Amino acid sequence: MTTESQIVFYEDRNFQGRSYECKGDTSDLHSFFSRCNSARVKGGFWVLYERPNYMGYQYILAPGEFPDYHHWIGFNDCVRSCRLVRHVTGHLKLKLFERPNFDGQTWEVTDSTPSIQERFLCKEVHSCKVHEGPCVFFQHANYHGRQYLLEKGEYRRHTEWGAMHPTVGSIRQISTDLPAAGKQFNWPNKYFLDSASPHTGVFRIRLYERPDFQGQIMECSEDWPHLYDRFRHREVQSCNVLGGAWVFFEHPNYRGRQYLLERGEYRRFSDWNAMNPTVGSIRLVQEL
Template sequence: MTCPRKARLRAVLKHWVNEVKTSQDGNESVFVAFYIDDLSGILERFYNGIDLSQKIHRKLLNHIDRAMNFGSKVQTDAQINLENSNNPNKSNTEQYVQDSTGCAAAGPITLNSHHPCQPAMGKITFYEDKAFQGRSYESTTDCPNLQTYLSRCNSIRVESGCWMLYERPNYQGQQYLLRRGEYPDYQQWMGLSDSIRSCCLIPQTGSHRLRLYEREDHKGLMMELSEDCPSIQDRFHLSEIRSLHVLEGCWVLYELPNYRGRQYLLRPQEYRRCQDWGAMDAKAGSLRRVVDLY
């Protein structure tokens, strides 16, 4: 017997793919804005499985790359609203998604309405040697395996966007957040070696909000944040966070205060235990919103 939740997910994903394949009226940018912010969180609510969400994420990105040109036909929200007002018979496509408890989400997912997430646009260049010397590789999107292009990485230039770098392929190992700027050696991004094997472009949102819990499974004392927190200990008198629920935006959790130590990228989804965000223990020192300041 087919699991209703899995069947529901398949139906939602099929609709998204068809939306991209068949769209001819300039609404591609709306789909991408919706997709980038919500896909990871929705998949986690269904499966709590990072490996599966990454596989589906990559497949859908391939469909998007074939179906659209990111640099053309970008509509503003005002244009979209004007089209809808001029055509009252045009109905929005709505899909209701269940959360991890099996309850319906707070509201419908409307593909043609305003969504706070903006399509991620970025450009990063990796260099094998220090001071931007040696063989280089330029990327404008996620890359699960940089070893195909470079044997090592000793300097990086970020021209736009916010990026998370990983010391191992497939977004594994130590993580390093990079914003726009120049990094002439790996110490500049707090790296431990010249090993950078994968990277992802982090989507931008207009607002950020998350909830922290002192116990696993979102139990115990709950605290909410909507701004950077340089010291969780000073703010909440806690040195450990057992579970998290990211409601809006992407965040980086740091192991130590003042944005130092190991880093963990947090996307909009539920994290019921520290292992869900890739940590070995619940030690937490600071939290920072991922915001492109330029």
């Protein structure tokens, strides 16, 4: 029997608060809920978008339960549009190209690849042809960082799959081979949450609205030149550096006083030696 495609969004964590049941593509979810902190995928594979009209950060969800947005590797509680992933065949065949417009060296992928660099000795993919799919490109190795859904078709440049740069660290196949009822689907969410290590090359930091890791949370894995555009707050009262080293800047665009934060917990802004909690921009430290 075919399972009906369906996802239920909840405003609060652990499936609490106002909910909305969705059965198809929706370009603007704002009228149904103001925030999304948990979700249940009852059937099908779904792409959640941070902004309306299928724009912004993408999160691909398989059937299962997600008690908070960190379980789908979310950067915040903002979900403004969603669509169903169609034509999931359980097979993968794609060709990666070194340059735009299908030029340069090529590599063929037929299964999930946790490290593109180790397998093909490259860090960038500038164009791609998906012959069988769909699949997910991840910004970093081991299925970390930003996600981009690629369905069957041709992509002449990285911007056509929604990326701002051509870096591809890993590729994950979307498979129809679900586990037995009651078991968690084998998707990399738990691995992502539990595996941040200073030796993996993964940069990850969690910012909090209030001291002692309270209030609204924002998670980041890349440079942010203007924190207010993402966080909607000008103050960071506490933070947890889960991977890598970071620099906080007092003003946007990496200006003003600087504060270096290495892996660890910072319960209040004075722990990183700041005189006030104002943070205008943050930048990761590539080498330390």
